[in-house]
Amino acid sequence: MTSFVSPDFPRTHGGLARMTDGLSAVQALTAKANGAKGLAGALVAGGVAAAIVVADQLVNSLVDGDLLLAWIGMWAVVFALLALFSEAIRAWPSRLQNAIATRLQARREAAADDRTWSAAIADPRLMAELDIARTRAEEQAQARGETLPQWPFVRRSTSHLLPLRWN
DSSP states (O other): OOOOOOOOOOSOHHHHHHHHHHHHHHHHHHHHHHHHHHHHHHHHHHHHHHHHHHHHHHHTTTTGGGHHHHHHHHHHHHHHHHHTHHHHHHHHHHHHHHHHHHHHHHHHHHHHHHHHHHHHHHHHHHHHHHHHHHHHHHHHHHTTTOOOOOOOOOOGGGGGGOOOOOO
């Protein structure tokens, strides 16, 4: 007698599916929080939390009759400050991000300059090209009446660039 068995096994692992769903949800939350609105919201929430802590310290020293009045006054001040500084709160994350990007770009350029200078010290042809480029830039700046450009490299004597004479 012949019997056929057709087991129904799932094609994906249940634990793995739950883990990928959870990780994609975490990625969506971090992407939302990394945006300008998410950071501004986090900053506002931190400021509100700090105001609540200060208000709690003040309220603990009051008697029960003045408690409601103190809370109403505190929230009126908090909402007034949020309305007053809402544009600054929204602009702050983008300014911070731009400052960080500028600093990273400057560090990258400094590292590239260091690599170029190290290579130029080892290769006289590259050093000659750097000296020629520097001289050309200085001549152009003087012709336009501008200040001379500042170079990240130390100016060396060009005597090593003179042709050798075999006399």
